[in-house]
Amino acid sequence: xxxxxxxxxxxxxxxxxxxxxxxxxxxxxxxxxxxxxxxxxxxxxxxxxxxxxxxxxxxxxxxxxxxxxxxxxxxxxxxxxxxxxxxxxxxxxxxxxxxxxxxxxxxxxxxxxxxxxxxxxxxxxxxxxxxxxxxxxxxxxxxxxxxxxxxxxxxxxxxxxxxxxxxxxxxxxxxxxxx
Amino acid sequence: xxxxxxxxxxxxxxxxxxxxxxxxxxxxxxxxxxxxxxxxxxxxxxxxxxxxxxxxxxxxxxxxxxxxxxxxxxxxxxxxxxxxxxxxxxxxxxxxxxxxxxxxxxxxxxxxxxxxxxxxxxxxxxxxxxxxx
Numbered sequence: 001x002x003x004x005x006x007x008x009x010x011x012x013x014x015x016x017x018x019x020x021x022x023x024x025x026x027x028x029x030x031x032x033x034x035x036x037x038x039x040x041x042x043x044x045x046x047x048x049x050x051x052x053x054x055x056x057x058x059x060x061x062x063x064x065x066x067x068x069x070x071x072x073x074x075x076x077x078x079x080x081x082x083x084x085x086x087x088x089x090x091x092x093x094x095x096x097x098x099x100x101x102x103x104x105x106x107x108x109x110x111x112x113x114x115x116x117x118x119x120x121x122x123x124x125x126x127x128x129x130x131x132x133x134x135x136x137x138x139x140x141x142x143x144x145x146x147x148x149x150x151x152x153x154x155x156x157x158x159x160x161x162x163x164x165x166x167x168x169x170x171x172x173x174x175x176x177x178x179x
Numbered sequence: 180x181x182x183x184x185x186x187x188x189x190x191x192x193x194x195x196x197x198x199x200x201x202x203x204x205x206x207x208x209x210x211x212x213x214x215x216x217x218x219x220x221x222x223x224x225x226x227x228x229x230x231x232x233x234x235x236x237x238x239x240x241x242x243x244x245x246x247x248x249x250x251x252x253x254x255x256x257x258x259x260x261x262x263x264x265x266x267x268x269x270x271x272x273x274x275x276x277x278x279x280x281x282x283x284x285x286x287x288x289x290x291x292x293x294x295x296x297x298x299x300x301x302x303x304x305x306x307x308x309x310x311x312x
Contacts, residue, residue: 003207006209006212007272008218017221025225025226026240028225030224030225033220033222034223036219036221044216044219097232168208
């Protein structure tokens, strides 16, 4: 953005604001205001052109560099994540202008936190998945998981795997109002 | 910034300066700010200056962003001099400038500020910002 326009950087946890401010200042960012709402409660006063919803997740995509897997099975909060992610994504979509675009992203492989959440949005809002044009190796979103079949458009979502990119794992879905 | 470093105030056209307690934050002006002010704001822009005693000191980030525009009070140092500063040793520097803050540059990259007192420069960059590779 070259320091044009205005970015609202929302981080609900105050202890992470130090890192947020440090990153913004290190990057020479002058056009950002930080807020501290719980994302699912962000006020509906205004609408935005672009929204990045990088939601709390189980972080499976980072296990190759962390030892989180040692505590993975004990994380009781993991079971509550999909519901929280759905609420966040609904709120993010409701904050989007008619011509705006939203990216939903996680660093996990779990379809319950990825495709299921996006599918929930598609069933509850007049939203559509947009294609993502990428010049890097990726896989499409899953069409089904277990006994659950997702919207055919889920193929437009993307999955990044460490064995293809030598990176952490990610999931991304680009979303807009249905046209 | 203009008086000490020769950085024209025009550089900051289109920017706003917010004062909070002992510091000032720099934010690009925008037609969206009025709407944003209705939110519960936790932080704004870049921390640009803070008060140190009776003086107002630019922050390291501020100088790293705009220091390349300085035409005065800027000193280029080499790796040996940088190591001395990091080791908390003052540098002997001859400069035709009054005592006060000077911009430290290394291999044409702006590092941050030093403090010039009677011909000696003392490092003013936070130690956790400095690393050698």
